[in-house]
Amino acid sequence: MPETAEQSSEFVGKRIAFLGVGMMGEALLAGLVREGRPAQIVVSDHSSDRQAEVAEKYGVQAGSVAEAVAGASRVILAVKPKDMSALLDEVGAHLESDALVISVAAGLTTAYLEEHLPAGTPVVRVMPNTPALVGEGMSAVSAGTHCEESQLAEAQALLSSSGKVIAVPESQLDAVTAISGSGPAYVFYVVEAMVEAGVLLGITRATATELVVQTLYGAATMLKETGDHPTLLRERVSSPGGTTVAALRQLDDHKVRAAFVTAMEAAARRSAELASGQG
Template sequence: MIAIIGGGKMGEALLAGLLATGYEPNQVLVTEPDSERAAELRERYQVAAVPLAESARRAATLVLAIKPQDMVELLDELSGDLGSDTLVISIAAGITTSLLEKHLSGEVAVVRAMPNTPALVSRGMTAVSGGAHTGEAQLDHAESLLRAVGDVVRVPERHMDTVTAISGSGPAYFYFIAETMIEAGVAMGMTRDAAKKLVTQTISGAAAMLGDAAAHPVVLREAVTSPGGTTAAAVRELERHGVRTAFTDAIEAARERSRQLSEG
C-alpha cells in the first residue's frame, strides 16, 4: 500500500501517474487535510482519503508531498505510527534525509526526492538520494514509483542543491527564454499566437533532439550554425552580452539559495 500525504498539484500528479502505470485505486491512499480537496480526489480517482495516522499504519510506503515549512510538525505526528519496515519518501524542497531521520523514531528508511514541475504532465525529472538506513531495494522502489511522473536519476545527497538549481528551477529558465523569444517576435510584427507556437515547438523539438542524440549539445548547436549565417550572428550577440556567464552565475545563485533553505 502506498500513501500520498498531501493532495496538492504534485501529490495529485503522482497519484494520477501511479494509477496510469498500473496501480489500482485500492493500492493507494491519500491524506489531505482540506476536506473539500480530499473529497475531490476521492471522487476523481476512486481512492480512499484517510487521516494521517491511518495512512501511516496501513501503508508500506509514504510519499510526503507537503510544503517544507510543514514538514517537522508532520514528521513528529507521524513518528509513533510508522512500522519498522516503512519507507518514507519526501518530495519537499530542501528537506534533508538527516532531518527526516531526526524526527522519525527508530531506523526508518527515508528517501529525499527533488522533482520538477513537468511532473504535472508526466515529463518530470526527479533526483533521489537515500538516507543512512535506506538500502538498494528501497531506493529502487522509490525510483520505480517516481517514474510514474517522468525520469529519475540517483545522486549523492551532497549534489541535491545543484539538482535543485539545474532541474528543480530549470523549467523557469526555459520559460524565461520562451517569454523573451515570443516578445521579440511580437516586437518584430508577428502575432503573439504565431510567435508562441513557433517558440514552443522549437523548444520541444530541440529538447527531443537533445534527448535522442548521442551528440554533445555543442555538436547539435554547430549543426545549426552555418558560417557567416543568421545563427552565427545571433550566437555572437549572445556571447557578446555574456549570456553563458549569466546562466552559470544564475545556477550558482540558485544552488546557494537551496543550501540556505536546507540549513534552515
C-alpha cells in the same frame, strides 16, 4: 519515457499513502494512477476540500493522516517544508515498522527527517520537477542512513511513473535543484522572451507561441534522440555569416551564457541555505 510495465509489479498489493496532494503530490499520484493502481493509494491533505477533490478525480481513497499511514508500506511526504515538522510528529505514531518514507519537500535533509521519525526508519529524499505533471519529470533521489539499496531502487521504480529518475549522493542535491528542480523555470523564461521577440517582429502572440514551443520541443527531442553534444547540434544550425551566428553573437556580447551559470550557482546556494535552516 518511464519504463513502468515491469517495475509496477514490485508494488502490487502494497499500500501507498500520499500526505499532501498539492501540485507535486498530485503529479506523482497521477503517475501511479496511470499505472492502474488507484486501489492501493490513500491520500490525506490539510485541506479537506482539496483532499476530496483529488480523491474523486483519481478514484483513490482519502482519510486522515493516521488512517492513510496505518498499514502503508510506502509513505510519500509532499507537504510544504514549513508544515513538515508537525506532520512528522503525527506520522511517527502510526508508521509501520517496515515502511519506507519518501520526501519531496525541498530543503529538508534525510538527517532531519530521520531525527523526527522513529529510530531506524528508512528515508529517501527526492528532488522532482514540475514536468512530472505530464509524465516527463526529472527526479533525483538520495538514500538516508537506514535506507538499503533495494529500498532506494523501489523508490526509483515508484517515482518512474512520472518520468525519469536517477540516484545521486545527497551532497549533490543542491546542484540538482539548481539544474533540474528550478530548470523548467529557466526554460519558461526563455520561452517568454522568444515569444515577446516574435510579437515585436510582427507575428501574433498565438503564432509566436506555437513556433517557439514546437522549436524547443524539437530541439529537446534531438538532444535526447541523437545523443549528440549540444555544441555539435548548435554548430549545425550556425552557417558562416548567417542569421544564427548574428543572433548568437548578440547573446555572447550580453554574456547570457555567464548569466545562466551565475543564476544556477545562486539557486544552488539558496538550496543549501534552505537545507541548513531546515525549512
